[in-house]
Amino acid sequence: MTMGLFDDDFYSTRVKRRIRTGKRNNSRPFARRGQSSTFRIAFISSVASSLLVVLLFVAINGGGGERGSEARPALTGGQALVETSERIISASEKVRPAVVSIVNLTNQAMAEQDLGDNPDDGEIMNNANLGSGVIFQKTDGKAYIITNAHVIDDAAVVQAVLINGDRKAATIIGKDVVTDLAVLQVDGKGIDTVVDxxxxxxxxxxxxxxxxxxxxxxxxxxxxxxxxxxxxxxxxxxxxxxxxxxxxxxxxxxxxxxxxxxxxxxxxxxxxxxxxxxxxxxxxxxxxxxxxxxxxxxxxxxxxLMEKGKVSRPYMGLYSMDLGLYLDSSKDDGINDDPNDETNKGKEEDGEFEVAAPVIPDGIKSGIIVLEAVGPSLAAGLQFNDIVVALDGKPIKSTMDLRKYLYNSKKIGESMKVTYYRDGKKQTLEVKLTEKVEQSEER
The missing domain is CATH 2.40.10.10 (Trypsin-like serine proteases)
Structure with missing residues (x-):
């Protein structure tokens, strides 16, 4: 059974016969006229209902004309409605020539495979890590490619493979581990498409x-x-x-x-x-x-990265560990962190040195433990096992908090007030932030 757009009773051609009070003429001429009248009414009703359906369809689809020739708003900003599959095809055709494959032959692979200083393309392809990149700029005969920093990690040789199979040697212009972005440079010959x-x-x-x-x-x-x-x-x-x-x-x-x-x-x-x-x-x-x-x-x-080959950020100079992580591991390992216990003062036994445990004041459950202070922090006076709990009065619960505050709220050359505990006593000092010279694990 099929169902129409409307209920049957709405567009039915069934018409009630008019009740005649006079004597009915049963002759053939009368019969023909009655049948003809009923047929005309049914036909007119059918045409009218069909016309109504057509008008509704036209109204819903934005008017007549060739299908697709009339644009109608479908997205924010009045963007024209086009068949989704056609838009996908059109968009992909536009961007595909600007997307490249990245081939990274790492230093480790070079050493393990004993490939020498100048491996051939076959050796590179067989031993390389693979990724992707996007050509986003072309100037002065050079093309520049965006990729992820982790794609070119530990790179000895980097190549970019174009959509047509052409392989080009790539130079690393700069990378930023924090945002996981990098820029590569290749010869621009044969590259005609840059992504919008x-x-x-x-x-x-x-x-x-x-x-x-x-x-x-x-x-x-x-x-x-x-x-x-x-x-x-x-x-x-x-x-x-x-x-x-x-x-x-x-x-x-x-x-x-x-x-x-x-x-x-x-x-x-x-x-x-x-x-x-x-x-x-x-x-x-x-x-x-x-x-x-x-x-x-x-x-x-x-x-x-294009201008300086790096992203300049303020540098504090700390190798650290989350206090919460330390406390959790201490419970799991059964470590005695009582500062009054002589076994936590540090001693040498059988040629091995036991590292002194940090002194953790009562009620302090979060912060970061200083594993090593270098550069600005060393100059300011921070030491091993200091527990940093605040920067400029803002509580710091973890290494993530420290890094976010440092990178998002401070500038190179500014001073930062550090609140910390040493041997259970609360103290403060100021660290003069400098520019981070190279990517490393410390903040």
Whole structure:
């Protein structure tokens, strides 16, 4: 059984016969006239209802004319409605030539495989780590590529492979571990397409996006999905040691992101770059949770890398450990951290030196333990086992808190008041912040 657009009674051609009070003429001429009248009424009603359906259809679809020729508002800003599949095809055709595969032959691979100083292309491809990149600028015969810092980690030889298979030697202009961004430079010959930079702040949850990259070595691969959350804050381990020491703002997407997609393009359906694919949640039972660095956040970092080869940030000079982590490990390991116990004063036994435990005041459960003070912190007087609990009066519960305050609230050359405990006594000092010379584990 099929159902119409309306209930049957609404457009039925059934018409009640008029009751005649006079004597009915049963002759054939009368019969023909009655049948003809009924037929005309039914026909007119059918035509009228059909016309009504047509008018409603036209009104819903924005008028007549050739299908697709009349644009109608469908998205914020009056963007024209086009078939989604055609928009995906158009956007991917626009951006694909600007997306490259990144080949990283690491120093470790060079040493392990004994490849020498000048390995050939075959050796590089067989021993390299793979990633993706996006050509975002071309000037003075050189092309510049965005990728992730982790894609070129420990790189000895880096190459960029274009969509047509051309392979170009790449030079690292600069990288920033904190934001996981890097810029490469290649010869611009044969490169005609540069990606259009979009606006990630205008993305909407649920908006369709396309990920383009080199997953598992399958270059020029496309996946599509939606923006699951346009502003997700996730904790990351900058040193890849399992300790979360930074928080990053990312775009959460459900487009398939696999190994090798890192550094690739996340584009909207206009073919504009809105993010750099950077990571995914890889765990049993987890599907469709990937992350991209918003392009609005990336552009100032890329500008700094282009100009200076690095991102200048204030430097304190600390190697540290979270107090909370230390207390948890002490409970698990049965460590005696009683400051009055002589075994915690430090001693040498059988050629091994027992490190003195920090003195933790009653009620102090969070902060950071100084493992080593260098540079500005050493000059200011911080020492091993000091417990830092506040910066400029702001409570600091972890290394992540320290780094966020340092990078987001302080500038190079400023002084910072440090509140800490030494041997159980609360003290303060000032650290004069300098520029961080190179990427390292300390803050």
């Amino acid at each position: 930079i979009g606006n990630s702040s205008k993305l909407r949850d649920g908006e369709m996006v396309i990920a383009v990259g080199n997953p598992l070595g399958f270059g020029d691969s496309l996946t599509q999905g939606i923006v699951s959350n346009k502003k997700r804050i996730i904790a990351v381990s900058l040193n890849q040691d399992g300790i979360y020491d930074w928080e990053q703002e990312v775009i959460q997407i459900d487009a398939a992101i696999n190994q090798g997609n890192s550094g690739g393009a996340l584009v909207d359906l206009n073919g504009k770059l809105v993010g750099i694919n950077s990571m995914k949640v890889a765990d049993t039972g987890v599907e469709g949770i990937g992350f991209a660095i918003p392009i609005d956040n990336a552009m100032p970092i890329l500008k700094s």
